[in-house]
Amino acid sequence: MDIILLERVEKLGGIGDVVTVKDGYARNFLLPNKKALRANEANKKVFEANRAKIESDNADKRGEAEKLSTNVEGKQVVLIRQASNSGQLYGSVTVRDISDALAALGVEGVTKSMIVLEKPIKSLGLFDVKVVLHPEVSVAVEANVARSPEEAELQKDGVDVMSEMFEKDESGFVEDFDPNAEPGSLPTDSDGEDTSNDEADAGANDETASDEDKAEG
Numbered sequence: 001m002d003i004i005l006l007e008r009v010e011k012l013g014g015i016g017d018v019v020t021v022k023d024g025y026a027r028n029f030l031l032p033n034k035k036a037l038r039a040n041e042a043n044k045k046v047f048e049a050n051r052a053k054i055e056s057d058n059a060d061k062r063g064e065a066e067k068l069s070t071n072v073e074g075k076q077v078v079l080i081r082q083a084s085n086s087g088q089l090y091g092s093v094t095v096r097d098i099s100d101a102l103a104a105l106g107v108e109g110v111t112k113s114m115i116v117l118e119k120p121i122k123s124l125g126l127f128d129v130k131v132v133l134h135p136e137v138s139v140a141v142e143a144n145v146a147r148s149p150e151e152a153e154l155q156k157d158g159v160d161v162m163s164e165m166f167e168k169d170e171s172g173f174v175e176d177f178d179p180n181a182e183p184g185s186l187p188t189d190s191d192g193e194d195t196s197n198d199e200a201d202a203g204a205n206d207e208t209a210s211d212e213d214k215a216e217g
Contacts, residue, residue, distance in 0.1 A: 001026045002039035004047050007058055008135040009035060015055060016047065065134030068109050072131055073139040077101035078152045081145055083124050087162045093121035093145055098129055102141065109133075121145060124162060126155055 001023045008014045009030070012021065018039045021030065030036040037043040047054070079097055082090045095115040102110050116130040127143045146152035151161050 003030060003036040004039050004043060005036050006047075006054060007035055010135070015058060016051065062134050062136050065137040068133055069137055069139045072102070072107055072110060072133065072141060074141070075102065075105060075107060076142040076144050076156065077105065078144045078146065078149070080148065080152070081124075083147055087124040089122050089124070089145070091122075093127075093143060098141070098143060101143075124151075124155075 002018060002020050003026055005013050005015060005017045005019065012019050026036065026038075031038070037047060077098060079093055079101060081093070084090070095112045095117060098115050098117075099110055099112050110131060110133070114132050116132060118130075121127050121143060124145050124147065127145065129141050129143050130138055131141055132138045144152050144155055146155055146161070154161055154164075
């Protein structure tokens with residue numbers, strides 16, 4: 001479907017551009033959200049007649065978004081969630097969660113539709129989240145997902161909580177291992193010789209000596 005863009009749309013174009021998109025994308029998103037018009041002759045005339053006002057309104061909205069961006073850019077929101085010992089959340093963090101967390105910080109004007117999650121957040125850690133305040137104004141906030149305020153503070157300071165928790169202690173005792181030993185065999189002496197036969201011979205000699213003593217007695 002050919003459409004006329006009424007605002008900048010990422011990867012498509014800017015105001016007034018006539019572009020071709022899939023019918024479903026146009027019908028389900030662009031047209032109902034007043035981001036575009038069907039590119040027929042009647043709409044082209046309507047757009048040109050109102051082009052100046054459309055561009056002026058867009059400039060005003062962009063200016064408001066730029067002002068808002070100074071209060072949003074770089075914000076970190078802390079989201080306390082339950083998670084397994086491996087760091088996987090019992091659930092996920094949604095755009096609503098982030099929007100509500102920003103509102104709790106006193107940030108107004110950020111709606112769910114402005115928040116873009118590249119993929120669902122389903123683990124503990126720090127995540128960059130894109131916020132589109134206007135088609136031409138985007139900022140980034142950080143989601144700090146932790147199991148407790150204490151863990152959130154550690155992550156904020158750059159500590160990888162999960163790595164610290166499972167860090168291996170390589171200074172502990174390490175048992176000697178003989179790769180040539182047969183299953184069930186006794187350890188070899190320092191020269192690498194098996195002492196088991198020597199011990200058995202010594203035991204047999206002791207028994208022989210004992211029998212000889214009894215016979216003499």
